[in-house]
Amino acid sequence: xxxxxxxxxxxxxxxxxxxxxxxxxxxxxxxxxxxxxxxxxxxxxxxxxxxxxxxxxxxxxxxxxxxxxxxxxxxxxxxxxxxxxxxxxxxxxxxxxxxxxxxxxxxxxxxxxxxxxxxxxxxxxxxxxxxxxxxxxxxxxxxxxxxxxxxxxxxxxxxxxxxxxxxxxxxxxxxxxxxxxxxxxxxxxxxxxxxxxxxxxxxxxxxxxxxxxxxxxxxxxxxxxxxxxxxxxxxxxxxxxxxxxxxxxxxxxxxxxxxxxxxxxxxxxxxxxxxxxxxxxxxxxxxxxxxxxxxxxxxxxxxxxxxxxxxxxxxxxxxxxxxxxxxxxxxxxxxxxxxxxxxxxxxxxxxxxxxxxxxxxxxxxxxxxxxxxxxxxxxxxxxxxxxxxxxxxxxxxxxxxxxxxxxxxxxxxxxxxxxxxxxxxxxxxxxxxxxxxxxxxxxxxxxxxxxxxxxxxxxxxxxxxxxxxx
Amino acid sequence: xxxxxxxxxxxxxxxxxxxxxxxxxxxxxxxxxxxxxxxxxxxxxxxxxxxxxxxxxxxxxxxxxxxxxxxxxxxxxxxxxxxxxxxxxxxxxxxxxxxxxxxxxxxxxxxxxxxxxxxxxxxxxxxxxxxxxxxxxxxxxxxxxxxxxxxxxxxxxxxxxxxxxxxxxxxxxxxxxxxxxxxxxxxxxxxxxxxxxxxxxxxxxxxxxxxxxxxxxxxxxxxxxxxxxxxxxxxxxxxxxxxxxxxxxxxxxxxxxxxxxxxxxxxxxxxxxxxxxxxxxxxxxxxxxxxxxxxxxxxxxxxxxxxxxxxxxxxxxxxxxxxxxxxxxxxxxxxxxxxxxxxxxxxxxxxxxxxxxxxxxxxxxxxxxxxxxxxxxxxxxxxxxxxxx
Amino acid sequence: xxxxxxxxxxxxxxxxxxxxxxxxxxxxxxxxxxxxxxxxxxxxxxxxxxxxxxxxxxxxxxxxxxxxxxxxxxxxxxxxxxxxxxxxxxxxxxxxxxxxxxxxxxxx
Numbered sequence: 001x002x003x004x005x006x007x008x009x010x011x012x013x014x015x016x017x018x019x020x021x022x023x024x025x026x027x028x029x030x031x032x033x034x035x036x037x038x039x040x041x042x043x044x045x046x047x048x049x050x051x052x053x054x055x056x057x058x059x060x061x062x063x064x065x066x067x068x069x070x071x072x073x074x075x076x077x078x079x080x081x082x083x084x085x086x087x088x089x090x091x092x093x094x095x096x097x098x099x100x101x102x103x104x105x106x107x108x109x110x111x112x113x114x115x116x117x118x119x120x121x122x123x124x125x126x127x128x129x130x131x132x133x134x135x136x137x138x139x140x141x142x143x144x145x146x147x148x149x150x151x152x153x154x155x156x157x158x159x160x161x162x163x164x165x166x167x168x169x170x171x172x173x174x175x176x177x178x179x180x181x182x183x184x185x186x187x188x189x190x191x192x193x194x195x196x197x198x199x200x201x202x203x204x205x206x207x208x209x210x211x212x213x214x215x216x217x218x219x220x221x222x223x224x225x226x227x228x229x230x231x232x233x234x235x236x237x238x239x240x241x242x243x244x245x246x247x248x249x250x251x252x253x254x255x256x257x258x259x260x261x262x263x264x265x266x267x268x269x270x271x272x273x274x275x276x277x278x279x280x281x282x283x284x285x286x287x288x289x290x291x292x293x294x295x296x297x298x299x300x301x302x303x304x305x306x307x308x309x310x311x312x313x314x315x316x317x318x319x320x321x322x323x324x325x326x327x328x329x330x331x332x333x334x335x336x337x338x339x340x341x342x343x344x345x346x347x348x349x350x351x352x353x354x355x356x357x358x359x360x361x362x363x364x365x366x367x368x369x370x371x372x373x374x375x376x377x378x379x380x381x382x383x384x385x386x387x388x389x390x391x392x393x394x395x396x397x398x399x400x401x402x403x404x405x406x407x408x409x410x411x412x413x414x415x416x417x418x419x420x421x422x423x424x425x426x427x428x429x430x431x432x433x434x435x436x437x438x439x440x441x442x443x444x445x446x447x448x449x450x451x452x453x454x455x456x457x458x459x460x461x462x463x464x465x466x467x468x469x470x
Numbered sequence: 471x472x473x474x475x476x477x478x479x480x481x482x483x484x485x486x487x488x489x490x491x492x493x494x495x496x497x498x499x500x501x502x503x504x505x506x507x508x509x510x511x512x513x514x515x516x517x518x519x520x521x522x523x524x525x526x527x528x529x530x531x532x533x534x535x536x537x538x539x540x541x542x543x544x545x546x547x548x549x550x551x552x553x554x555x556x557x558x559x560x561x562x563x564x565x566x567x568x569x570x571x572x573x574x575x576x577x578x579x580x581x582x583x584x585x586x587x588x589x590x591x592x593x594x595x596x597x598x599x600x601x602x603x604x605x606x607x608x609x610x611x612x613x614x615x616x617x618x619x620x621x622x623x624x625x626x627x628x629x630x631x632x633x634x635x636x637x638x639x640x641x642x643x644x645x646x647x648x649x650x651x652x653x654x655x656x657x658x659x660x661x662x663x664x665x666x667x668x669x670x671x672x673x674x675x676x677x678x679x680x681x682x683x684x685x686x687x688x689x690x691x692x693x694x695x696x697x698x699x700x701x702x703x704x705x706x707x708x709x710x711x712x713x714x715x716x717x718x719x720x721x722x723x724x725x726x727x728x729x730x731x732x733x734x735x736x737x738x739x740x741x742x743x744x745x746x747x748x749x750x751x752x753x754x755x756x757x758x759x760x761x762x763x764x765x766x767x768x769x770x771x772x773x774x775x776x777x778x779x780x781x782x783x784x785x786x787x788x789x790x791x792x793x794x795x796x797x798x799x800x801x802x803x804x805x806x807x808x809x810x811x812x813x814x815x816x817x818x819x820x821x822x823x824x825x826x827x828x829x830x831x832x833x834x835x836x837x838x839x840x841x842x843x844x845x846x847x848x849x850x851x852x853x854x855x856x857x858x859x
Numbered sequence: 860x861x862x863x864x865x866x867x868x869x870x871x872x873x874x875x876x877x878x879x880x881x882x883x884x885x886x887x888x889x890x891x892x893x894x895x896x897x898x899x900x901x902x903x904x905x906x907x908x909x910x911x912x913x914x915x916x917x918x919x920x921x922x923x924x925x926x927x928x929x930x931x932x933x934x935x936x937x938x939x940x941x942x943x944x945x946x947x948x949x950x951x952x953x954x955x956x957x958x959x960x961x962x963x964x965x966x967x
Binding site for chain 1: 489513514515516517521627628631632634635641643644702704705706742744758759760761762763765766769770772773779780781782783784785786787788789
C-alpha cells in the first residue's frame, strides 16, 4: 500500500530509487544500510520487478521458488528491505508509477519525482518527492517483431506468459509454442512445461551454434552455463524440441490461435521457401529479447548508446553515474544483462552514492558479466531479414492498427526516413503503448541507419485531473 | 557518408531548404509556376516544427493587418489544396470557437471580431446560453463566445508530405546544407551538402526555427528565435470537441512580446481520436526538458474548459519550437543583402496556416510576376533598418 | 495428495488459495482467486480477449503481461481503459468487452 503523504512530504531523501527489481532492490538496501535515507518507488505491489514476480499472498503459494532461478538471492535482499523499512530508512512506495523526474524548483541540486498511484496508476497523484540523488532502475520490457497473425488472441509475449504465470498462476493455453529469440525463451518454455503446458517446440531465430564461436566470454561465466544446462535438462524432461534458426511466420485461427507455421530461416533470418510446417497449438509465447526501459532517463537528458541488438541503453561510468549529475542507473536500463548483474550494479551504485567503497571487486564482476551479455546479445540480435515475414496487411503497430504496407508507403512515397516521421505520417507508435511494442520494427522499416531513442516526456499515461492537481 | 564537397548533384531553377509545410508550399507553387524545384532538408519531411504542430489554419486569432490578410488568402488556398490533395491530409473546416469567461472578456472579444469582420473574417457571436449547443461538453458559467467558421485544420505532417509529393520537386532528405554558394558579385548560386552541390540561381530559406543558421551561411541575419510550446495528447476519444476551442486570452498571448511563460486553454479533437491540448509560449531557447509547471497549467485549463476531459488520460506530451520574429510577422521574399536568397520563415505558430500564401508570394518573387498581396510588411531585411547596430 | 495429480501452475508452487469469488464477463459469471489480476482470472477461465480494436474491431486481450502494451485494456464496472493485467480482481467486478476507445457515451 502507498505510504501516507506525511511520510514523504517535506523531507528530502538522500536517494530515490525508481524500480524495485533486482537493481533497485539491491541499491535501496545497500544505501540504507550505509546510512542513507531512501525512497523506493515501484509500480508493482511487491518488490522483485518482473524477474522476481510472485503470486499474490491470497494465492497461498507455499513454494514460489519453483517458478524462479536464484530465488535465494531475492529473498535475502527482500528480508534486508523489510529490516530497513522497519528501521524507517527505506520508504517503499509500492504501486507508484513514476511519470517524470525533474530538477527541483526550490533547489536545482535536488530532484523531484512525479508519480501517480494505484495498480493501474489511476488512483491519484502521489505527493511530489524530493531527493538528492536518483537511481534509475527501471528495467526492461520485451522486444517484439511483428509477423502475420501476431495480434490474434492467444499470441502473447514470452515474458508476458512468464509474468502471468509467476503472478497469477495461469497459462494462456494447454499447448503452447514458444518462439522468438534470446535466452529467455528457454526459461519460459521450462516454466510453462513445468506448470503443465505441453510445449511442442521452442523456435529460436538465432543460431545456437554461434555460442561455440565466442567461447571466451561464455567460459568466463560458469554459473550462466550451469543455468542454461538446467533449462536444457528441464526441456528434455518435458519432451520439448528445440529448433534453432526457425521462426513462426504465420498464426492461424479466426478469433484465437489454432496453429502456427514454423519456417526455417537463413543466416539473415529470411524465411527459406518451402520449409513451413504447421504446428497445432492454442497459444504462442513469442519475444525477441528485452528492451531497456529508458523513461524517465531520456527526459532528463541522460545520454544513451547503441546496443549490439540495435537498441539503446543508458551510458554509465564505472560508478553507475549517468551523464547527468545526480542521476544514476543500474540494471537492464544500462543494457540488458540479467538479474545477477542487476544486483551487482545496484549495489555498486549505492556504494558510489554513499561514497563508501570498496567497489573494485564489484566493478570487475560487473564488467565480466557485461562482456558475457554482449556476446549473448550478438548471438540473438535480430537480423534484417525478419521483415520478410511481413505481408503488406500485417499490423505492425498494434495500438493504432497500422500495417506494414502503410509504413512502406510512408517511406517510399512520402519522405519518411526515421521512426518519428513514420509515426507522424502513419500513427504507428502513437497509441497507448507509445511505440514500445512496434518501435523496433518501425525503426527498421523506416531504414534509419542511426536511430535516436524515442522521446517520451511522460513515462506513462496520467489522468488529466491528476496532472492538473498534482 | 562520404563528403563530396564540390561534387555537382543537381541543377534546378530554385533550391528550397526545408521540407516542412512552408518549404512544401513554396515547392508546390514554384513548380506550378513552371520552375524546376529541388527541396533539401537535413532531416525527414516535416521533421521540425511542422511535425510538432496541431495543423491549425486560423483566421480567428489574428488582429486586422498584414498577417490576417495572409491568413485569409491562405484559407482560400487551403480550400483549393484540399480539393487537389488526397483526403489523408485530414482537412476539416471545423471552425473555431473563442470563449470568454466574463463580460469584459466577451466585450473585448466582440470588439476584435467586429474589426476582423471589416477585414473579411466571418464570425457569429454566441451568447452564454447557446455555447453548449455549439460545444455540448463546454463548462457551464462562461460568458459567451464567437464562432469563426473559416478556421480549419489539417494533419500537418501529412499535409506537408502530400503537398511536397504533388509539387514533383526533387527531394534530398537527410542532407544538411553546409554552405550557401555565391558566385561572382556575391549572387547566390546554390547550396553545398555532404552529398554534393545543389545548383540554382535562387535559394529559399524555409528552415523555420533554424532559419537564422541558414541565413548566417549566406552572411545575413534573420533574428528568428525559438518560442517553445507544449502539447498534451489524450487517449483516443470519440468526437467530444467539435471545433478548435480556445479561451479569449490566447489572442493576447500570441501577440505578446514577453519571453516569460504564457498559457491559455486551446482544446481540439482530431479525426484520429486523441484530443490535443495547448497552448504555452515561452522563450527558453531549444530547451527540450519537460516543464512540469507548463503541462500542469495546460491540464488544469483544459479541464476547466472541458470538464469531461478531467477523467481521461494524457498519453503523451511533446514540445515544439515556434519560429518567432520580434514583430510576429514572417519573413517572406527576396533578401537584398544576398541576391538570389529568399526567405520564407518566422511564421511562429501559424506556419501551416500561412504556408500556401507564403508559397504564392515566393513563387511570384521567383518569376517576377505580380504578388497576390502586398509583401512589403514581410521584407526579410526589415529588422536591420530598425536597429542599425 | 496424489503424486499423479495433473501438473498445473498451482500444483507447481503448492498453492492453497483463499476461497474463490465471482466476477463476470459480459454478464457471464466467472471464478477468480484473491490476488489474481483480472487478466489472470480471465485466462484461468479460458478467456483470451475482452476488447475489440477501434479500427477493425478485432479481438484483443493480454499480450505483454506487464503493463507495457495496453492491449489488455478492459472496461471494468463501467470504467474503460483499465489494464486488466495490473488490476486485481475484486468480488463482483463486472468486465464488459470494450468496444474501441470505450468512450462511445461521450460522443457529441
